[in-house]
Amino acid sequence: MKRIYLIALLLFATVLSNAQTNPPTDLGTIQQNLKKLDVLGSVLYVAAHPDDENTRLLAYLAQEKHYRTGYLSLTRGDGGQNLIGNEQSELLGLIRTQELLAARRVDGAEQFFTRANDFGFSKGPEETLKIWDKEKVLGDVVWVIRKFRPDVIICRFPTTGEGGHGHHTSSAILAQEAFTAAADPNRYPEQLKYVKPWQAKRLMWNTFNFGSTNTTAADQFKIDVGVYNTTLGKSYGEIAAESRSNHKTQGFGSAKQRGESYEFFKTILGDAPQEDLMDGVNTTWKRVKDGDAIAALVNVIRRNFISEAPEKSLPALVQLLMKVEKVPDTYWREQKTKELNNLIAICAGLWFEAYATEPTYSLGDKINVRAQVINRFNYRVKINSIEANDSSLALQSKELPFNQVQTFETTTAASALTQPYWLAAPHPVGVYTLPDNTLAGNPENPDLPKVTFQFIVEGKPVNIDRRIIYKYVDPVRGEVYQPIEITPPVTANIDNKDYIFSTQQAQTVLLNLKSFTKASGTISLKPVTGFKISPEKIDFTNKDKNDEWSVAFTVTPTDNKQKVVELEAVVNANGKPFSLSLRRIRYDHVPAITLFPPAQTKLVYLDLKANGKKIGYIAGAGDQMPEALRQVGYEVHLLTENEVMNGDLSVYDAIVTGVRAYNVNERLAYQQPKLLEYVKNGGNLVVQYNNNNGIVVKQIGPYPFTVVNRRVTDENAEITVLDKENPVLNYPNKITNDDFSGWIQERGLYYVTNIDPQYKPILQMHDKGEEPLNGSLIVGDYGKGRFVYTSLAFFRELPAGVPGAYRLFINLLSKPKPSTGTN
Numbered sequence: 001m002k003r004i005y006l007i008a009l010l011l012f013a014t015v016l017s018n019a020q021t022n023p024p025t026d027l028g029t030i031q032q033n034l035k036k037l038d039v040l041g042s043v044l045y046v047a048a049h050p051d052d053e054n055t056r057l058l059a060y061l062a063q064e065k066h067y068r069t070g071y072l073s074l075t076r077g078d079g080g081q082n083l084i085g086n087e088q089s090e091l092l093g094l095i096r097t098q099e100l101l102a103a104r105r106v107d108g109a110e111q112f113f114t115r116a117n118d119f120g121f122s123k124g125p126e127e128t129l130k131i132w133d134k135e136k137v138l139g140d141v142v143w144v145i146r147k148f149r150p151d152v153i154i155c156r157f158p159t160t161g162e163g164g165h166g167h168h169t170s171s172a173i174l175a176q177e178a179f180t181a182a183a184d185p186n187r188y189p190e191q192l193k194y195v196k197p198w199q200a201k202r203l204m205w206n207t208f209n210f211g212s213t214n215t216t217a218a219d220q221f222k223i224d225v226g227v228y229n230t231t232l233g234k235s236y237g238e239i240a241a242e243s244r245s246n247h248k249t250q251g252f253g254s255a256k257q258r259g260e261s262y263e264f265f266k267t268i269l270g271d272a273p274q275e276d277l278m279d280g281v282n283t284t285w286k287r288v289k290d291g292d293a294i295a296a297l298v299n300v301i302r303r304n305f306i307s308e309a310p311e312k313s314l315p316a317l318v319q320l321l322m323k324v325e326k327v328p329d330t331y332w333r334e335q336k337t338k339e340l341n342n343l344i345a346i347c348a349g350l351w352f353e354a355y356a357t358e359p360t361y362s363l364g365d366k367i368n369v370r371a372q373v374i375n376r377f378n379y380r381v382k383i384n385s386i387e388a389n390d391s392s393l394a395l396q397s398k399e400l401p402f403n404q405v406q407t408f409e410t411t412t413a414a415s416a417l418t419q420p421y422w423l424a425a426p427h428p429v430g431v432y433t434l435p436d437n438t439l440a441g442n443p444e445n446p447d448l449p450k451v452t453f454q455f456i457v458e459g460k461p462v463n464i465d466r467r468i469i470y471k472y473v474d475p476v477r478g479e480v481y482q483p484i485e486i487t488p489p490v491t492a493n494i495d496n497k498d499y500i501f502s503t504q505q506a507q508t509v510l511l512n513l514k515s516f517t518k519a520s521g522t523i524s525l526k527p528v529t530g531f532k533i534s535p536e537k538i539d540f541t542n543k544d545k546n547d548e549w550s551v552a553f554t555v556t557p558t559d560n561k562q563k564v565v566e567l568e569a570v571v572n573a574n575g576k577p578f579s580l581s582l583r584r585i586r587y588d589h590v591p592a593i594t595l596f597p598p599a600q601t602k603l604v605y606l607d608l609k610a611n612g613k614k615i616g617y618i619a620g621a622g623d624q625m626p627e628a629l630r631q632v633g634y635e636v637h638l639l640t641e642n643e644v645m646n647g648d649l650s651v652y653d654a655i656v657t658g659v660r661a662y663n664v665n666e667r668l669a670y671q672q673p674k675l676l677e678y679v680k681n682g683g684n685l686v687v688q689y690n691n692n693n694g695i696v697v698k699q700i701g702p703y704p705f706t707v708v709n710r711r712v713t714d715e716n717a718e719i720t721v722l723d724k725e726n727p728v729l730n731y732p733n734k735i736t737n738d739d740f741s742g743w744i745q746e747r748g749l750y751y752v753t754n755i756d757p758q759y760k761p762i763l764q765m766h767d768k769g770e771e772p773l774n775g776s777l778i779v780g781d782y783g784k785g786r787f788v789y790t791s792l793a794f795f796r797e798l799p800a801g802v803p804g805a806y807r808l809f810i811n812l813l814s815k816p817k818p819s820t821g822t823n
Contacts, residue, residue, distance in 0.1 A: 620658025739804025
């Protein structure tokens with residue numbers, strides 16, 4: 001797409017609200033901030049995932065009660081499914097992090113995380129807390145509480161399991177333990193170099209009525225959060241829907257609700273409230289020393305505020321700032337100083353931001369920064385300095401003329417990769433490895449490049465930070481803001497996530513390289529046992545910024561032992577080694593996301609026989625199965641509706657439907673007869689798992705079965721074979737228990753029950769302490785063909801290069817021998 005890049009004066013196009021760096025300056029924002037100045041209270045909401053938060057309650061607390069409100073999501077939602085793309089695991093977590101930040105910009109709360117990794121569905125807290133490394137994650141919750149200092153903590157879920165998911169229950173257990181631990185100086189004492197112990201007043205459970213589970217009761221404490229905010233022109237049900245609709249990867253677009261709506265609460269720890277959530281907590285300026293004088297001045301400012309001339313409040317606001325800066329309570333001094341600095345800038349009519357002249361910089365390069373300021377209220381304001389990390393531009397109190405854009409040039413060094421801090425190091429299944437424990441809680445890197453503007457208002461210095469961004473004009477979207485990228489000098493992307501070998505025939509491993517500065521050096525692949533790599537290295541010289549080129553290595557197995565090994569690329573650029581690739585994630589509803597995963601792939605040698613060649617694939621909710629199947633030599637064609645309805649399906653050795661295809665593709669209701677006709681005429685249809693809610697057809701297969709919310713979350717759960725002679729376990733590969741070793745995250749999800757006798761259940765399995773399930777894989781003959789329904793998590797296993805999963809799935813694809821049946 002053609003992009004027209006901005007120069008200094010291209011300022012006034014429409015700005016994407018989810019990425020702009022200058023905050024809202026409208027009258028409603030000023031009035032809301034004036035009200036917030038008079039409130040000294042805080043509430044922390046705790047749950048497990050993106051989407052667990054009660055956005056209506058968060059909006060009410062933040063914008064009606066004006067408390068400092070935060071949502072602590074223990075995970076970033078890495079283990080879920082993606083309804084808008086094929087990103088999974090950490091990549092999905094990156095998108096959901098930005099979706100949460102977008103939601104918070106709507107409802108007015110702040111966002112926090114722990115290091116816990118969403119590893120998928122968990123049936124109980126015992127499993128969850130073991131995988132999460134309870135002490136580390138509990139330490140993160142304590143850290144957030146000590147930094148945020150909430151007066152009240154609210155859990156979305158109880159400790160008794162009504163929330164269903166083991167992560168949900170664990171979030172309540174950790175919140176309950178952290179409520180006490182945060183106040184104990186003997187717990188996590190290493191944190192006390194930075195924060196003080198903190199005891200919240202009470203811990204509440206926000207009870208709920210979800211589906212068939214109603215945990216609310218008439219005698220519980222309740223709040224009507226359905227009120228209407230005249231300043232905002234919206235009710236909190238409307239704001240909540242706008243906030244929640246940012247969870248687009250989960251398909252959570254929500255209808256706006258209006259009118260009375262109660263939230264119910266049960267006290268878990270601390271004194272139970274009688275009249276107000278903050279009973280017993282002083283949320284006025286009386287909670288700090290000499291607060292009465294501050295409160296009096298705040299009241300004067302609010303009473304005398306003139307909507308048509310906000311700048312007339314500036315002398316009093318500056319006087320208030322000087323009083324607040326003397327408050328001995330460090331926490332409220334810092335919070336209210338920050339609020340006042342921003343409010344003074346808004347009332348002064350200041351618009352200012354800083355952006356880089358290019359979108360991408362190599363580590364160590366100089367970033368050219370353009371800072372721009374405009375004084376829109378003709379009030380006497382001066383700019384004193386602009387500091388950009390390692391550089392300072394002194395402006396000697398330059399007066400800002402009325403309504404004229406002032407542009408200032410400065411530079412700063414690209415000193416650190418803009419790699420998400422929680423992805424900077426390899427990590428085990430349950431938790432991310434943090435380079436510094438004090439980073440816990442941050443939704444993004446706290447050290448991203450920024451500029452500090454110092455203005456002089458009424459003789460008083462006012463300091464405000466702005467992130468350095470890049471912006472450009474898109475012909476369709478208008479003015480677009482995006483984070484700048486600080487990259488390695490050269491990145492190396494290996495062409496495939498894995499390379500599957502079933503013979504000792506060599507394969508070509510292609511590397512796509514990109515230079516972000518002028519660079520020379522070499523590219524090589526680290527030696528690995530069981531494979532020969534040629535050549536040893538490949539040189540490159542005098543590459544310019546944005547040059548792209550490819551190199552090829554030949555990889556040959558040296559034995560026929562089944563194995564999975566990591567292959568790593570190393571770029572030695574300008575004398576320094578880097579082993580990082582480049583991944584960009586782009587969706588219109590979130591800012592641009594860039595990360596630098598390890599430059600790695602998997603070499604998988606397995607004993608694999610294949611039958612058939614051509615596969616038709618009907619896309620579902622987003623998975624990487626087509627690419628995985630191409631890795632083992634299949635021709636995979638993504639079928640269109642027209643091809644299903646009018647094409648010759650007999651040319652396909654098998655047709656596969658993607659995960660949740662019968663949930664997200666309503667057109668399958670019309671295509672289903674054609675698919676079953678394909679089976680009846682001798683075809684092989686493999687249907688992957690679907691959610692039990694929202695299936696678009698009355699019956700997925702030729703004979704009935706019922707999809708239910710049953711799963712096996714233990715990826716090492718024992719497998720019992722029910723039909724040893726079935727072709728899917730014998731042709732063309734002989735499947736044994738060894739083929740179920742090395743699976744990741746889970747065995748399967750949304751198993752089936754009420755299985756018609758025409759189907760043969762193939763496998764039986766269960767999680768510890770539960771009854772056996774036989775609905776993970778069913779096979780039935782229909783006419784001359786075969787129908788397969790599988791709830792096994794192939795969509796996770798094949799992209800991860802799990803050998804046994806490949807062997808079994810290839811068997812499912814292998815065309816059955818012609819049948820004489822006439823079913």
